[in-house]
Amino acid sequence: MSTSAEPGRTWPLVGRAAELDDLDDLLSTAADGVGVTVLLEGEAGVGKTSLVDALRGSARLLDVELRTARATEMRAWPFALLSDALLVRSGRSSRGPVEAELTDLLDAIYADPVRSVARYDRAAELFAALLRRRGDSRPWALVLEDVHEADAPSLEVLLQLAHEGAVPRALVVLTMRPVPYRPELAEVVAAWTRAGARYLELRPLNARATVELAENLVGTPVGPALRGTLATTGGNPRLVADVVRTARAAGALVTTDGVLDSTGVRWLTPLDEVVRRRVEYLGPEVLALLGQASVLGSSFVIADLASLAGDPVGDCWRTLRHGLAAGVVRARGDRLVFGHDLVRGALYNGLEPDQRRALHARAAWALRQAGAPAQIVTAHLERAR
Numbered sequence: 001m002s003t004s005a006e007p008g009r010t011w012p013l014v015g016r017a018a019e020l021d022d023l024d025d026l027l028s029t030a031a032d033g034v035g036v037t038v039l040l041e042g043e044a045g046v047g048k049t050s051l052v053d054a055l056r057g058s059a060r061l062l063d064v065e066l067r068t069a070r071a072t073e074m075r076a077w078p079f080a081l082l083s084d085a086l087l088v089r090s091g092r093s094s095r096g097p098v099e100a101e102l103t104d105l106l107d108a109i110y111a112d113p114v115r116s117v118a119r120y121d122r123a124a125e126l127f128a129a130l131l132r133r134r135g136d137s138r139p140w141a142l143v144l145e146d147v148h149e150a151d152a153p154s155l156e157v158l159l160q161l162a163h164e165g166a167v168p169r170a171l172v173v174l175t176m177r178p179v180p181y182r183p184e185l186a187e188v189v190a191a192w193t194r195a196g197a198r199y200l201e202l203r204p205l206n207a208r209a210t211v212e213l214a215e216n217l218v219g220t221p222v223g224p225a226l227r228g229t230l231a232t233t234g235g236n237p238r239l240v241a242d243v244v245r246t247a248r249a250a251g252a253l254v255t256t257d258g259v260l261d262s263t264g265v266r267w268l269t270p271l272d273e274v275v276r277r278r279v280e281y282l283g284p285e286v287l288a289l290l291g292q293a294s295v296l297g298s299s300f301v302i303a304d305l306a307s308l309a310g311d312p313v314g315d316c317w318r319t320l321r322h323g324l325a326a327g328v329v330r331a332r333g334d335r336l337v338f339g340h341d342l343v344r345g346a347l348y349n350g351l352e353p354d355q356r357r358a359l360h361a362r363a364a365w366a367l368r369q370a371g372a373p374a375q376i377v378t379a380h381l382e383r384a385r
């Protein structure tokens with residue numbers, strides 16, 4: 001199967017029947033010669049790659065050629081995403097004139113550090129032509145993964161294409177995380193939305209699918225303690241896999257009467273570390289504020305966080321916007337709720353003890369000012385010692 005598979009992949013996918021049906025239908029539409037574009041968005045680790053990987057089977061059945069490429073920070077040079085998708089795998093001999101010209105042009109672009117507008121424009125024009133004409137002979141599918149990290153010239157081509165409408169006789173799927181926010185990507189998304197692209201938001205798994213995924217990973221039913229930890233993953237499949245893998249690696253899994261469960265709490269420390277690494281991409285400023293918020297509990301009032309942090313409410317919102325987009329916290333009126341208690345706990349446990357005590361002291365003060373009940377204030381004061 002795909003090289004992008006992470007350890008922990010289970011097959012078939014859990015809890016994604018509806019989404020897979022949707023994508024399969026759209027692929028059939030493309031196979032019938034109609035261009036379709038899909039914007040697939042979802043938080044980190046929610047299963048975007050797994051879902052688009054599942055298209056491979058259907059593409060084979062429908063005899064639709066599937067091209068995929070993934071943008072990464074490491075491959076951010078001009079046109080990297082599109083050349084990975086369209087050029088890299090065609091051997092020199094099978095290249096048409098457009099591909100050949102593009103390859104030479106890209107060589108020239110990469111060899112010359114001075115940006116030549118003429119070369120860039122020509123390359124953009126050729127990529128657009130390649131995309132538009134590729135379906136002439138037979139329908140095809142193009143999956144461009146993680147476009148939030150795409151190089152700017154590739155995004156520019158995608159933007160220009162959107163102004164002309166769906167790519168003829170192709171299913172084009174763009175996958176993206178909601179963060180980092182990039183204005184040039186927002187422009188591409190808006191343009192494709194105007195061009196009638198389908199928006200598919202991939203949501204976390206529900207509670208039942210979360211347990212099912214864990215049971216598929218371990219191959220047996222799982223017991224109450226492990227279910228308890230699984231319930232804190234917020235239905236994020238990557239976090240589910242992290243829980244299972246960390247528990248197993250720490251030797252914390254035992255089987256009793258055919259039911260596998262976790263024992264003890266020692267394995268939760270390495271789990272916290274794994275989880276903290278998972279949210280590192282949010283950046284230090286957002287993480288620092290979320291760490292402060294973790295002291296207030298799973299859900300908290302933003303004004304209380306502002307007093308705790310000593311910042312205006314508006315600043316807190318601005319910083320947390322990225323956490324909101326990432327699904328790490330969710331807004332409910334003027335309250336925020338952590339999307340995955342596992343993340344909240346990991347951030348809380350990651351605070352330095354002195355800092356944690358000081359934050360509890362400040363929380364007690366802020367909550368008393370805001371009229372919180374005495375026992376809540378006392379609980380914070382106890383943890384401030």
Ligand SMILES: Nc1ncnc2c1ncn2[C@@H]1O[C@H](COP(=O)(O)OP(=O)(O)OP(=O)(O)O)[C@@H](O)[C@H]1O
Nearest residue numbers: 006008009013014044045046047048049050237238
């Ligand atoms: N529905 C599912 N059933 C079983 N396993 C899944 C499912 N969705 C995701 N996984 C597993 O969870 C992990 C993360 O999934 P995946 O890589 O597809 O997420 P992603 O949304 O592409 O993440 P990223 O934002 O980092 O690209 C993988 O190990 C994958 O195999």
Ligand SMILES: [Mg+2]
Nearest residue numbers: 048049050145
């Ligand atoms: Mg992915």
